[in-house]
Each structure stands twice: as C-alpha cells, then as structure tokens.
Amino acid sequence: xxxxxxxxxxxxxxxxxxxxxxxxxxxxxxxxxxxxxxxxxxxxxxxxxxxxxxxxxxxxxxxxxxxxxxxxxxxxxxxxxxxxxxxxxxxxxxxxxxxxxxxxxxxxxxxxxxxxxxxxxxxxxxxxxxxxxxxxxxxxxxxxxxxxxxxxxxxxxxxxxxxxxxxxxxxxxxxxxxxxxxxxxxxxxxx
Amino acid sequence: xxxxxxxxxxxxxxxxxxxxxxxxxxxxxxxxxxxxxxxxxxxxxxxxxxxxxxxxxxxxxxxxxxxxxxxxxxxxxxxxxxxxxxxxxxxxxxxxxxxxxxxxxxxxxxxxxxxxxxxxxxxxxxxxxxxxxxxxxxxxxxxxxxxxxxxxxxxxxxxxxxxxxxxxxxxxxxxxxxxxxxxxxxxxxxxxxxxxxxxxxxxxxxxxxxxxxxxxxxxxxxxxxxxxxxxxxxxxxxxxxxxxxxxxxxxxxxxxxxxxxxxxxxxxxxxxxxxxxxxxxxxxxxxxxxxxxxxxxxxxxxxxxxxxxxxxxxxxxxxxxxxxxxxxxxxxxxxxxxxxxxxxxxxxxxxxxxxxxxxxxxxxxxxxxxxxxxxxxxxxxxxxxxxxxxxxxxxxxxxxxxxxxxxxxxxxxxxxxxxxxxxxxxxxxxxxxxxxxxxxxxxxxxxxxxxxxxxxxxxxxxxxxxxxxxxxxxxxxxxxxxxxxxxxxxxxxxxxxxxxxxxxxxxxxxxxxxxxxxxxxxxxxxxxxxxxxxxxxxxxxxxxxxxxxxxxxxxxxxxxxxxxxxxxxxxxxxxxxxxxxxxxxxxxxxxxxxxxxxxxxxxxxxxxxxxxxxxxxxxxxxxxxxxxxxxxxxxxxxxxxxxxxxxxxxxxxxxxxxxxxxxxxxxxxxxxxxxxxxxxxxxxxxxxxxxxxxxxxxxxxxxxxxxxxxxxxxxxxxxxxxxxxxxxxxxxxxxxxxxxxxxxxxxxxxxxxxxxxxxxxxx
Ligand code: FES
Ligand code: FES
Numbered sequence: 001x002x003x004x005x006x007x008x009x010x011x012x013x014x015x016x017x018x019x020x021x022x023x024x025x026x027x028x029x030x031x032x033x034x035x036x037x038x039x040x041x042x043x044x045x046x047x048x049x050x051x052x053x054x055x056x057x058x059x060x061x062x063x064x065x066x067x068x069x070x071x072x073x074x075x076x077x078x079x080x081x082x083x084x085x086x087x088x089x090x091x092x093x094x095x096x097x098x099x100x101x102x103x104x105x106x107x108x109x110x111x112x113x114x115x116x117x118x119x120x121x122x123x124x125x126x127x128x129x130x131x132x133x134x135x136x137x138x139x140x141x142x143x144x145x146x147x148x149x150x151x152x153x154x155x156x157x158x159x160x161x162x163x164x165x166x167x168x169x170x171x172x173x174x175x176x177x178x179x180x181x182x183x184x185x186x187x188x189x190x191x
Numbered sequence: 192x193x194x195x196x197x198x199x200x201x202x203x204x205x206x207x208x209x210x211x212x213x214x215x216x217x218x219x220x221x222x223x224x225x226x227x228x229x230x231x232x233x234x235x236x237x238x239x240x241x242x243x244x245x246x247x248x249x250x251x252x253x254x255x256x257x258x259x260x261x262x263x264x265x266x267x268x269x270x271x272x273x274x275x276x277x278x279x280x281x282x283x284x285x286x287x288x289x290x291x292x293x294x295x296x297x298x299x300x301x302x303x304x305x306x307x308x309x310x311x312x313x314x315x316x317x318x319x320x321x322x323x324x325x326x327x328x329x330x331x332x333x334x335x336x337x338x339x340x341x342x343x344x345x346x347x348x349x350x351x352x353x354x355x356x357x358x359x360x361x362x363x364x365x366x367x368x369x370x371x372x373x374x375x376x377x378x379x380x381x382x383x384x385x386x387x388x389x390x391x392x393x394x395x396x397x398x399x400x401x402x403x404x405x406x407x408x409x410x411x412x413x414x415x416x417x418x419x420x421x422x423x424x425x426x427x428x429x430x431x432x433x434x435x436x437x438x439x440x441x442x443x444x445x446x447x448x449x450x451x452x453x454x455x456x457x458x459x460x461x462x463x464x465x466x467x468x469x470x471x472x473x474x475x476x477x478x479x480x481x482x483x484x485x486x487x488x489x490x491x492x493x494x495x496x497x498x499x500x501x502x503x504x505x506x507x508x509x510x511x512x513x514x515x516x517x518x519x520x521x522x523x524x525x526x527x528x529x530x531x532x533x534x535x536x537x538x539x540x541x542x543x544x545x546x547x548x549x550x551x552x553x554x555x556x557x558x559x560x561x562x563x564x565x566x567x568x569x570x571x572x573x574x575x576x577x578x579x580x581x582x583x584x585x586x587x588x589x590x591x592x593x594x595x596x597x598x599x600x601x602x603x604x605x606x607x608x609x610x611x612x613x614x615x616x617x618x619x620x621x622x623x624x625x626x627x628x629x630x631x632x633x634x635x636x637x638x639x640x641x642x643x644x645x646x647x648x649x650x651x652x653x654x655x656x657x658x659x660x661x662x663x664x665x666x667x668x669x670x671x672x673x674x675x676x677x678x679x680x681x682x683x684x685x686x687x688x689x690x691x692x693x694x695x696x697x698x699x700x701x702x703x704x705x706x707x708x709x710x711x712x713x714x715x716x717x718x719x720x721x722x723x724x725x726x727x728x729x730x731x732x733x734x735x736x737x738x739x740x741x742x743x744x745x746x747x748x749x750x751x752x753x754x755x756x757x758x759x760x761x762x763x764x765x766x767x768x769x770x771x772x773x774x775x776x777x778x779x780x781x782x783x784x785x786x787x788x789x790x791x792x793x794x795x796x797x798x799x800x801x802x803x804x805x806x807x808x809x810x811x812x813x814x815x816x817x818x819x820x821x822x823x824x825x826x827x828x829x830x831x832x833x834x835x836x837x838x839x840x841x842x843x844x845x846x847x848x849x850x851x852x853x854x855x856x857x858x859x860x861x862x863x864x865x866x867x868x869x870x871x872x873x874x875x876x877x878x879x880x881x882x883x884x885x886x887x888x889x890x891x892x893x894x895x896x897x898x899x900x901x902x903x904x905x906x907x908x909x910x911x912x913x914x915x916x917x918x919x920x921x922x923x924x925x926x927x928x929x930x931x932x933x934x935x936x937x938x939x940x941x942x943x944x945x946x947x948x949x950x951x952x953x954x
Contacts, residue, residue, distance in 0.1 A: 048309075062226070064224035065217015067221070068391075069389045069472060069880075070471075071471060072472065074472075075880050105217035109216055119215040119216060122215045123207050123215055126205070126207060126846040126847070126850050128215060129679065129680065129850055130390065130437075130439045130677060131213075131215070131219055132221065132388075132389040132439030132440060132678075133389050135217045156888075157888040157891075158888075160887075161888050164880060164885060165888075166386075166387050166440050166442070166857070166885065167678050167854045169850075169853030169854045169857040169891060169894065170853070170857065170888040171849075171850075171891070171894055172853065
C-alpha cells in the first residue's frame, strides 16, 4: 500500500522503541509551526517535531474521521492521501506533510449531504460494520481507483491488503470497490 | 414460507446500516474521538512482572511532574472487587487497581491524569513499584501441580488454582461405554487468540458537582458497566450514566467493567475535570482479554452403525489471572460438548484454572468453538474408522427440533440436517472427496450457537431486555433501547423489527440506543447473540401495546364490529377485511392523544426468557465445508473456498447476516491458521499487527453461502442467532481438509506449516 522508504523505517522504529528512550530526550522537542493543506483548506498549528500527522489531524485540527488502530503502520485505519498517494498518517510526521496536498475522509464527499461514489458504494453494498476501518479503507480504495479505474478483484484485494478489517471478511468491501469502479467508468463514458 | 415472515416486506429485506453514512464520512464518533472542555489525558501503569507482592508504590516523583493532575493507586480507591458473575460473589475476584499483589504482566497498578498524553506517559515512568517476586505458573498443568503458588490466596474457599468447575451428568456413563462397539478417545489443545477489534478500548468520564458520573466507553454492555462502576466507586447506580458511542468491534472483548473505565471516572471525580484514557494496540495485544486456551479430553462411544451412545468430555480452561467471563466459557463449553448430535449419555467435567497470564474472557462463541473443534474433529476421525461417510455419520446423529439435553435445554427449532444436506449438495462433497487431486483437501465442520443466555449470572433484578416506544402524530416513532450496536448491526435490525410491526418505513423510526440515562432498564447488552431475539421480543411487546391503543381509534372512527382485525401497514391503521376503512398512523396517534387529553402515547416492552432450561431460548445451527490446497514443500495452506449452509431462523436483514458470516470466516481462518500469541514467561511477545497476523483481503477464500429456511417460535418473526456461531465450524472444516490433503490430523491448534512438514516427514 505504501512505499516504505527508509525514512518511514526510522519512524516505525521510533514508535516501537520510544518507550526505551526518555521522552524528554526525544519526545518533547521544541514546537515548530507547520502549515498543512488539508482538504483544500490551510491550517496552521504549532506542533512538536515528533508529532505524527495523524495526531495533528485528530488533536490539533479536530479531523477525527481518520482513525488510529495501531500506530505502527500495520492496520491502515489512519490512511490518508498525501499528494494523491495513500500513506499511513501514523508513520508520517506532520512536519513532512508541509506543502503537500492532504486529503482525509472528511474531504472526499461532494457535500454534507452527498457522498462520494466510493462512499455510496460502501454504504449500499454493506461494506461497513463497526466502521472503524472504513475511513482508511475508503482512502485506500480512492487511491486505487484514482490511478486504475478498472482494477481486477486481485488488484483490489492487493490494494486493500494494508487495511485490516475484523468485521466484514472484506467480501463486501471488495464488492463495493468493484461497484464504485463501474460507476466511475459509467460517469466517465456519460460525460 | 411462514406467513408471519416478510411482514410488511421489511422482514427479510436487505437494508444498508442506518449508521453507514456517518461511518463512511468519518462523522461517527468513537470514544477516543470525543474531546470535552478541560479534558485530561489518563494513562495506566501496568505490572512488568507476572506474579509478585506489591511492597511499595512511590508516586511522589510522578505527582511532582508539572502538568500531572492526579495519580492514583488502589489505596486511594474503595477497593471493591468486581466481576460479571454477581450471582456468585466469590467469583468476583478483580480490583480496578491491584492492591497488594499483581498476578500477570499487565495487571493494572496505578493511573495518572495529566494535561497531555505525553506528560501522563512520562509520569508513568516516574512511578516506582517495589515487588517481591513470587513463582509464577504459565499453563494449566503447572498451575495444578501441588507445588504451584496460589494465585488468589486470601480466599479461604480456594484450595487450588481451580477457580470453579462445572459438572453435567446425564445417564450412566460407565455402563454406556461398556457396551460400545467403537470408542474414540483423544486429547486436544485449543489455543487462545485475540479479538483484534480494530478500535482499541477507550473511556472518557466527567463527574458533575453533585458527584454524578457520565462515562463514554467503548463497550458492548452499558448496563453492566453502569452497575459495576457504581459498585466499585461506591455510589448509587442512578448516579452513573454510561453512554456507548460508536464502537469499533467487540466480539466479546468489551463486555466488562475495565480498569480504564474506573480510573477515568475516579480521577475525573478527584480532579473535577474530564479524563480520557485511550489504549494502544500494544496494550490490547499484550494484556487484553483473549479467547480461552483449553486442554480437552474427549471420549465418544458409537454403535456399529455409527449411532452415538455416549460421550465423556473433560476440559481445563486456561483462565489467566482473573475469572473475567471464564465461568460462562466453562459452562458453555460443557453445554456445547453435548450439542449438535444426540448424546443419550453425557458427562462433562469443566475446570476453570487460574494462571499468571492475561485473563481470558468472552470471545465470539465463547466455549463453543473449543468444544466443537474437538467434537467435529472426532466425528471426522470416527467416520474414517467406522468407514461411514462423514455426511451420513452426521445425519444419523444430528439434533432435530424437539431434542433435549436433560435438565439443560430443549431445542425449539433446528435446521442442522437441512444444513448438512445442503452444504454437501452445494459442494458436491462426497464426489469431490473421493476424487481429490494431490495436495487438495475438502473437509466439513458443523456448529450450533445460542440466541442469548437464560442464566442470570449478572443477577439483575430487571428484565433481561427492555425498550420504550413513543409514537407521534407526524407518523413517526421513537425507539429507546439500551441495546448496543458494536458493528453487528442491531441499530438497523431493531428499527426494522419495529417498523415492520407498526407498518412504518424504517426511516420513520428514530432510535436512541446505548445510553443508560435515556433508555429503560435494562438490557444486558450485546453478547451471546442475544440482541435480535431478546430486544426484538421486547420491541414486539411494546409495539403490541401501542397497536392495541391505536386499533381502538380505528375501531371507534369506523364503528368496526368487534370481530374485525385491525392491520398496520403502509403507514395506515385499518380494518383488515376492508382496508378503505382506515386512517393514517399519524391520525390515529393524534386521535389517541386527543382522547387522552394530551397524554403522549408510549409503551414499554420487556422480555425475559422464562422456563427455557439453563442455556438459551433458541439455538442456531449450520454446516460448513472448506476446500484447501497445501503446498507439500512449504506446508503453506491456502483456503480456496468456504461454503456454508446455516439456520438462523428468519433472516431479518440478509445484508447484515451475510456480512457477519464473511467476517466470521475471516476470524475463523485466522484462528485456525495464523493467529496465536507468542508467549514467554507470561509475556506476550507479538504485540503489533506485524507480528500478530490477522487475515487480510488477499488471504480470504471464495465464500459461498445459503440460509436454511426455518422458523424459531421463540424469536421475533421467527429469528434467532446469526453470526457469532459461524466462527465455530471453520477450524474443524479446514482441519479435516488439511487431513485429506496431507494425512496430518491436527489435535493442537493452530495448524501451521511447520506442523504439517513435521507430520509429513519433511523436517
Ligand atoms: S494506525 Fe496507522 S496503520 Fe494502524
Ligand atoms: S468494519 Fe469493523 S473493522 Fe472493518
């Protein structure tokens, strides 16, 4: 799902091993000002350099639609789009996300009353149970369909395999992505 | 099809979940998403040793850290023990914070509230705990050795680490075995695994100036949490309001009062500020509740023709350090040892054993997956030995409607025979099994599960399930219930039931659920697949009362003969024989309100199972076939297809039931093949999803299913359990398929490539 660069590895190990360091040494560093462009809006926040993007989204910007399931990059609940690519926002530092386009689950519906095609398909196909994985799933699905509007079932499963779901067994999620892809193609041909 | 089904075209209709739009847009709030003004962040200090006396806890440095607002240890609290089995107070063995002793790595010792999560975490590192280490035991055998340390001493009733036992005796077991043609005797080990719900637990409490607590918590059982929080804080139940926001899965793991619930409420009271505690995945995997691992010995006697004549079943449950929901697991394991086939003679001995491991609790099917893995695997083994095909052997012994387990239960509806026949047909089982290509296998497993429990272990004086229905002259209704939707879809199904009965569209039912201050007492919560049947019945009870009142209005208005039946559908109330003689639902309500001088038309509905044996009012049944491919070189198992035929009575919402089935298969495959705790000296080593692997989208097989049409007389519109029991058959089905493919018969779950390679002599 994400290309795990060396940089990400560093932060991964940081999270896994952070308890072994004194927080004063690396946790509470001086605050820096970041400007984040989220769902088209500019936000300014003063954050610790070690803050992850998901923490800043949820705590500073109150965009709590992005969920935390593990904080180690393994569950995908925190998936957002960074310059159009799906990333785990728990493995991304907020300061890294400066000057990039951030899209979260709050930013993809057409309006407060009208859902995105993918969201609509998730609702209608029964792809949601507890819903905790849903925002991340939708963002991963969006990343996939943005670059490939006609994915095969295998491609869908591969694209979603960084997103864990404990409720649905994935069947209906895969179906929802298929339905969304059909709809997207229909609307393209109609145009 | 039963005419009572399909009421108003709403029963049996796939309706997308009511809360889906909120969840898909990120608007649904889970406990950890909620922020209250002035909120503090709480963290919990846990034991780093498995068994020790606590000599001293020094919190001074933590308290002195700037930003820390409170630090508590057991000494600051009332120290009231709690546990879900209130009916037997001696089983209530847990304190919110450990007082003089810790019993597992992860036992909660102290809690901190601070102005930020970072400061709270920093403060935890400043708390010094002096331990006096006691020898620890990490499995049932060691725990039962005469030299074993007592894990719960201090209780004079405890003479060993067996915290409780359960015995069932039906018939003369010795005599039955004497006459047997064939006896199948085996020992099994079934392992523990994690609920792995995606939302880690969280709690958020605020306390008003009168000392009344509002607790938001990720729970399946708001009422149980309300009662136990009140008792542990020594305040009246009525001073505790528990609100269940959206919950990110539970599967049994969120049905108790937990330390964080207590600590956030207790520190909120002391600081006068809201306190939120959010667990991490590491917490959840390292110290969270889990399924009971068990050691099971089972002996089954058969006649030559394959008829079962007796079964002797013995289970040792590894309970971990506290009872948690272990008593129920011990109970259900025994009941399910006697289920799905007719065992005219049955003996069960179940022992719940303390060890210095994280406590096992309730988990999807609790007690039944373990018991039925053993039973079903033995059936498959017996089929080979008796040279009878496994379908025929099952059909010969399968329970049918009206069967009884003496003193325990009566089966009021059973579609097991139909399920077995159907699944065999759907998969062409016998044919395929005879002509298996190399390294391929096909296997079968069956199951049954309860539709809620009838045994009042929580010792509630209220009805098991209740609701209130209010109806309005704008043609809408408001349903208030304590039932907890944790993802399984009850908010939708319950509205569907009320809508169908009142003849209203689902959109016209407004729902308030999972808030103990708003909804009638009580509902015992979401566990044991009880919600649809129990709350569904309570809703029908309330709905009936409403309809009686509104029928009077139609009768009056149209001067109906007293023999007329009044119907409710299409938002109208009318004479069944002459639909023109009717009024809209809203008009009927308006008339009633006028006639009653402004009163509001409301009704309370209740359900408590009475005279239903010891277990449940209704059982679901089903059969599943797994088809696998095993790589002979690596031992890697690929599950290619899972086919299920299941009897859950009337299906109220097929979309929901199918989703539950598919989810259960994911959990079942994980349990069978890849989910296992790596433990060393009481410490859980795999605490990330990288190391604790649950199946991902790519790992899932093709899923095929069929619902068997049965009607459960005790259930609302004939419905009963769906979704929980489905986690049971996957392990025995895959296990049998692996046997067909490799010759390896698994008596020690999970089935790993290594075990296969060892069995086939490859390593
Ligand atoms: S929270 Fe980021 S991957 Fe799980
Ligand atoms: S819907 Fe619950 S984790 Fe996916």
